[in-house]
Amino acid sequence: MADLPARPLIPGPVETAVLFWRWLRRMRTALYLLGALGVAVLIGTVVPQRPNVPETVSRWLAGTEGPGQTAGQALQTLGMFDVFGAPWFIVLLILLFVSLTACLIPRVRAFWRTARYGRPPLARDLGGRSHARSFTTALDPGSAVVRSRELLAGARYRTRTDEDADPRSAPVRSDPDGAVVAAPADDTSSTWSRVEHDPVDLDASHGGPAARQVAGEKGHLAREGGSLAFHLSFFAILIGVVLGELTSFVGQVGVVERQAFSDTPVAYWTADPGRWWSPSDHTGFRLQLEDFEVEWTETGLPVEFTSDVTLTSSDGSVVREETTVVNDPIVFQRMKIHQLDWGWAPRIVIEDTRGDVAVPHDGYITMTATDQPGVWRGVVKAPAARPQIGVELFLFPSAPQNEAGELVPTGRPQPEAPAIVYQVWEGDLQLDGVQGVDELDTTRMRQVARGGLRPGSSVEIADGVTLGFPELDQWVGFQVSRRPTVPLLLAGATVLLVGLLPALYAYRRRIWVEAAPDPRTGLTRITVAGHAYQRPQAFDDEFTRIVEELRERLETDPRPHDRAREVGVR
Amino acid sequence: MTEVQLAELSRTLFFPWTFLAYIGAMVAYFFRLAFTKIDREEGDRATAGTIVGRLGVGLLAVGLVLHLGSIVTRSLASGVRVPWGNMYEYSSVMGFGVAAIALFGVHLWQKRAELVGFVLFAGLVLMGSAIVLYTDPGPLMPALQTHWMKIHVFSMMVSSTILTVAFVFTGLYLMRDLAERRVADRHRFEGSTVGAAYSPDAVTDAETVDRPEGYEDDSGFEPRTTEVDDAAYGRALRDAVNPIPYAISAAALTLAYALLFQNPVATIVAPAVVGLGTLAAWWALPYLPDAATLDSLAYRTTAFAFPILTFGVIAGAVWAEQSWGRYWGWDPKETGAFLTWVAYAGYLHSRATRGLRGRGAAGIGMLAFLILMFTYYAVNLWISGLHSYQGTGVAASNPPYWGIAGALAIYGIVKLVTRRSRQRTSRA
Numbered sequence: 001m002a003d004l005p006a007r008p009l010i011p012g013p014v015e016t017a018v019l020f021w022r023w024l025r026r027m028r029t030a031l032y033l034l035g036a037l038g039v040a041v042l043i044g045t046v047v048p049q050r051p052n053v054p055e056t057v058s059r060w061l062a063g064t065e066g067p068g069q070t071a072g073q074a075l076q077t078l079g080m081f082d083v084f085g086a087p088w089f090i091v092l093l094i095l096l097f098v099s100l101t102a103c104l105i106p107r108v109r110a111f112w113r114t115a116r117y118g119r120p121p122l123a124r125d126l127g128g129r130s131h132a133r134s135f136t137t138a139l140d141p142g143s144a145v146v147r148s149r150e151l152l153a154g155a156r157y158r159t160r161t162d163e164d165a166d167p168r169s170a171p172v173r174s175d176p177d178g179a180v181v182a183a184p185a186d187d188t189s190s191t192w193s194r195v196e197h198d199p200v201d202l203d204a205s206h207g208g209p210a211a212r213q214v215a216g217e218k219g220h221l222a223r224e225g226g227s228l229a230f231h232l233s234f235f236a237i238l239i240g241v242v243l244g245e246l247t248s249f250v251g252q253v254g255v256v257e258r259q260a261f262s263d264t265p266v267a268y269w270t271a272d273p274g275r276w277w278s279p280s281d282h283t284g285f286r287l288q289l290e291d292f293e294v295e296w297t298e299t300g301l302p303v304e305f306t307s308d309v310t311l312t313s314s315d316g317s318v319v320r321e322e323t324t325v326v327n328d329p330i331v332f333q334r335m336k337i338h339q340l341d342w343g344w345a346p347r348i349v350i351e352d353t354r355g356d357v358a359v360p361h362d363g364y365i366t367m368t369a370t371d372q373p374g375v376w377r378g379v380v381k382a383p384a385a386r387p388q389i390g391v392e393l394f395l396f397p398s399a400p401q402n403e404a405g406e407l408v409p410t411g412r413p414q415p416e417a418p419a420i421v422y423q424v425w426e427g428d429l430q431l432d433g434v435q436g437v438d439e440l441d442t443t444r445m446r447q448v449a450r451g452g453l454r455p456g457s458s459v460e461i462a463d464g465v466t467l468g469f470p471e472l473d474q475w476v477g478f479q480v481s482r483r484p485t486v487p488l489l490l491a492g493a494t495v496l497l498v499g500l501l502p503a504l505y506a507y508r509r510r511i512w513v514e515a516a517p518d519p520r521t522g523l524t525r526i527t528v529a530g531h532a533y534q535r536p537q538a539f540d541d542e543f544t545r546i547v548e549e550l551r552e553r554l555e556t557d558p559r560p561h562d563r564a565r566e567v568g569v570r
Numbered sequence: 571m572t573e574v575q576l577a578e579l580s581r582t583l584f585f586p587w588t589f590l591a592y593i594g595a596m597v598a599y600f601f602r603l604a605f606t607k608i609d610r611e612e613g614d615r616a617t618a619g620t621i622v623g624r625l626g627v628g629l630l631a632v633g634l635v636l637h638l639g640s641i642v643t644r645s646l647a648s649g650v651r652v653p654w655g656n657m658y659e660y661s662s663v664m665g666f667g668v669a670a671i672a673l674f675g676v677h678l679w680q681k682r683a684e685l686v687g688f689v690l691f692a693g694l695v696l697m698g699s700a701i702v703l704y705t706d707p708g709p710l711m712p713a714l715q716t717h718w719m720k721i722h723v724f725s726m727m728v729s730s731t732i733l734t735v736a737f738v739f740t741g742l743y744l745m746r747d748l749a750e751r752r753v754a755d756r757h758r759f760e761g762s763t764v765g766a767a768y769s770p771d772a773v774t775d776a777e778t779v780d781r782p783e784g785y786e787d788d789s790g791f792e793p794r795t796t797e798v799d800d801a802a803y804g805r806a807l808r809d810a811v812n813p814i815p816y817a818i819s820a821a822a823l824t825l826a827y828a829l830l831f832q833n834p835v836a837t838i839v840a841p842a843v844v845g846l847g848t849l850a851a852w853w854a855l856p857y858l859p860d861a862a863t864l865d866s867l868a869y870r871t872t873a874f875a876f877p878i879l880t881f882g883v884i885a886g887a888v889w890a891e892q893s894w895g896r897y898w899g900w901d902p903k904e905t906g907a908f909l910t911w912v913a914y915a916g917y918l919h920s921r922a923t924r925g926l927r928g929r930g931a932a933g934i935g936m937l938a939f940l941i942l943m944f945t946y947y948a949v950n951l952w953i954s955g956l957h958s959y960q961g962t963g964v965a966a967s968n969p970p971y972w973g974i975a976g977a978l979a980i981y982g983i984v985k986l987v988t989r990r991s992r993q994r995t996s997r998a
Binding site: 027028030031034035037038041042044045046049051052067084250297299301302303326327328329336338340479481483486489490493496497500501504505 | 708709711715716718719873876877880881884887888891892893894895896897899900901902905906908909912913915916919920922923925926941945949953971
């Protein structure tokens with residue numbers, strides 16, 4: 001009692017750290033953390049996340065969708081609209097990785113020791129074990145043990161006989177929480193799984209004097225090694241993800257048919273470079289979209305999207321013509337080019353009495369799909385006109401004319417009878433503020449014209465101002481990306497998968513073969529015992545097989561002096 | 571044959587013919603369960619049970635052939651593509667997988683014919699959901715026409731199928747374990763010598779140590795040696811468990827999922843059927859293998875599926891990188907799959923955690939399956955995203971939230987009440 005150190009009621013900082021580290025190492029803690037991770041991911045699955053669907057999040061906050069405005073505001077306050085970027089989620093991941101590290105360090109050390117020095121301990125009382133078989137042989141115990149050892153070693157068991165002693169490593173065992181700790185030097189209780197072992201007093205076993213034994217173990221390295229590989233690969237994945245975020249680039253840009261863009265920092269509609277990505281990492285290649293085709297079924301479902309592009313390196317030395325379809329990105333100068341988005345691009349020309357009015361992008365308006373099928377929307381702004389003109393356009397790829405001459409949209413997406421419906425406003429576009437490309441603020445404008453227009457025609461919308469629709473093209477949204485760590489991630493995932501299989505299916509088992517001379521008959525009694533730590537049914541078959549092979553090896557190998565005994569001379 | 575005719579043939583083969591074959595097989599297997607295990611003295615009944623058992627095998631085989639025909643004709647009707655492009659097809663193929671595992675895995679390989687009825691039952695519930703989700707066949711969206719899509723969806727489908735079978739084993743284990751424990755407790759308290767005959771850990775073969783799978787050596791499990799009076803023990807098992815609360819809670823959970831379909835027939839049929847299935851599990855308690863065997867089966871089945879699930883998630887990331895240029899976008903389907911993976915990883919870890927082995931781990935296993943079903947049904951039918959299957963034929967979004975909350979509340983209340991009453995009886 002007097003030997004117990006006095007412990008303060010409130011642990012000091014060092015002791016707290018040690019307690020925390022020990023708590024993190026436990027399997028149960030891993031379960032709690034996994035459970036917390038599960039809850040976080042569940043929330044992030046059910047609640048729309050702002051990086052993915054910002055419009056849905058806005059609607060949830062406004063109350064038009066989801067559980068209502070108060071609930072939406074509550075979720076916003078709790079940060080539930082961006083779970084996976086939230087600081088507490090990162091902390092949870094960090095805790096999981098620390099727990100993983102805390103668990104892996106002792107296990108890796110123990111594994112290394114076992115792999116290098118460890119050999120199975122000898123056993124007492126083989127006959128009392130769950131798997132035990134006996135038979136006799138005429139061989140002397142020494143030869144029997146040597147042959148048994150050969151057989152076991154041939155079956156890839158690590159072996160030890162009673163004549164081996166390896167004092168190099170200390171015994172280890174698992175404590176109740178699953179951590180691996182070293183044994184005190186003087187503890188000889190049977191719960192210790194001794195990597196190293198003092199010679200067993202075989203006189204105490206039923207073998208009697210001059211009994212010999214060989215012990216074999218198999219499967220531990222495979223099972224534990226697989227599990228360690230599986231868990232260590234998480235670190236490779238972590239490095240791959242974090243390093244990947246820092247060194248990657250992803251950019252999106254829309255290109256109209258027969259137009260081009262160059263891989264420069266400013267060319268992209270949206271660009272997401274990693275923190276360590278520098279502008280000089282851009283290759284400057286030029287991509288020209290020659291042609292874009294969509295293949296439709298009869299019922300209006302898209303079957304394939306095909307883009308024909310010409311890629312030119314920045315110095316003009318490499319020129320490639322490529323075709324990309326969905327799921328088949330182009331890789332050019334280590335940049336991956338995906339065809340991700342598409343739309344219609346009618347060319348709109350606005351002329352007033354002085355000539356052409358400048359319209360951004362040379363008049364090619366990238367229309368975006370609306371919620372209704374077969375309806376596309378775009379906005380044309382002509383700030384150079386006096387007064388300023390804004391046009392809201394709806395494109396119907398399929399809008400044939402009925403007998404009354406009206407355009408009747410069918411909702412089909414195939415460009416069978418394309419037409420645009422326009423609404424024109426004049427006034428102040430209010431471009432000095434921030435305005436999206438597809439936004440038209442008509443609060444300071446008045447509507448001057450409405451109507452429909454087919455490609456190749458034009459219409460007068462105000463005094464001396466005409467709106468022309470010379471041609472209808474398409475535009476393609478390309479994503480250009482480079483993610484240098486993808487090979488590392490793939491390697492990590494492979495190791496994870498490969499390590500999982502032995503972790504689940506390899507199993508630790510031991511087999512002991514004891515050869516004891518029987519003084520009455522002069523023969524040797526062989527006792528084979530086995531024990532499986534996991535998968536007992538699988539071990540049944542293996543044990544039976546080993547016993548059969550041992551029987552063959554030890555019983556049926558005649559030697560001159562043995563044969564004399566078998567015949568029963570004495 | 572035109573594609574329209576093929577689609578019609580596929581639909582008819584599926585419903586009602588495959589359904590009828592499987593239902594007939596399931597009934598036959600249950601009949602065989604009752605009449606070949608216990609009552610060995612009644613020779614005639616044993617023979618009847620064997621005959622009906624063979625009929626069950628035949629019906630199941632016929633059902634598999636019909637089902638395969640339905641899948642193949644459906645594939646032909648869609649312009650010859652892999653038959654898992656939408657929820658109807660996916661659920662149908664899952665049902666086929668479950669039925670195939672029932673025949674080849676459970677009956678022929680593991681020789682556990684007594685469990686086939688329950689596995690078939692789970693398969694039928696999946697196929698029921700397929701009917702509700704029926705849509706006409708059509709070509710795949712371009713984003714779905716890649717090898718990695720086929721590999722990914724196939725892996726997820728196979729692992730989900732195997733995990734469904736594991737779920738059946740887990741559920742049966744929980745009920746059987748509860749019954750066995752209660753019988754053991756009851757007779758330990760009563761202290762009668764008659765109780766010795768009710769030894770819960772009976773096995774006839776003293777040689778083999780049927781230790782549960784995955785347990786570390788120091789689990790304290792002892793080999794069993796005593797014989798037992800089967801019929802009396804069976805009755806005691808049934809008496810030990812009141813199945814009504816379990817049937818209600820299972821039905822309540824099923825109702826929560828069924829409300830996602832927003833289909834009145836599904837809302838009524840699915841919970842009723844699952845409730846009946848729970849009652850059937852209670853009735854079959856004497857005929858089930860012992861709890862340790864069921865737990866071992868559940869673990870081994872889950873452990874078999876887990877690498878396939880892992881591969882499926884990885885293949886999904888490869889597909890995403892190829893199709894959309896990013897391997898992980900925290901899309902609801904991706905996070906749902908990750909959540910399922912984490913849940914099953916939790917199950918595997920719990921098997922190695924002291925205090926959670928057995929019932930605790932099985933509880934986590936049930937939860938993991940519910941999460942798997944959530945990822946499959948709730949994410950597709952309710953939460954939209956890049957991954958939504960096209961053409962589910964069901965009104966997406968805005969399921970009856972109050973109904974779902976109510977169903978979950980019923981589940982919670984039943985659980986609370988049973989826990990209270992269990993504490994009360996153990997104190998007595």
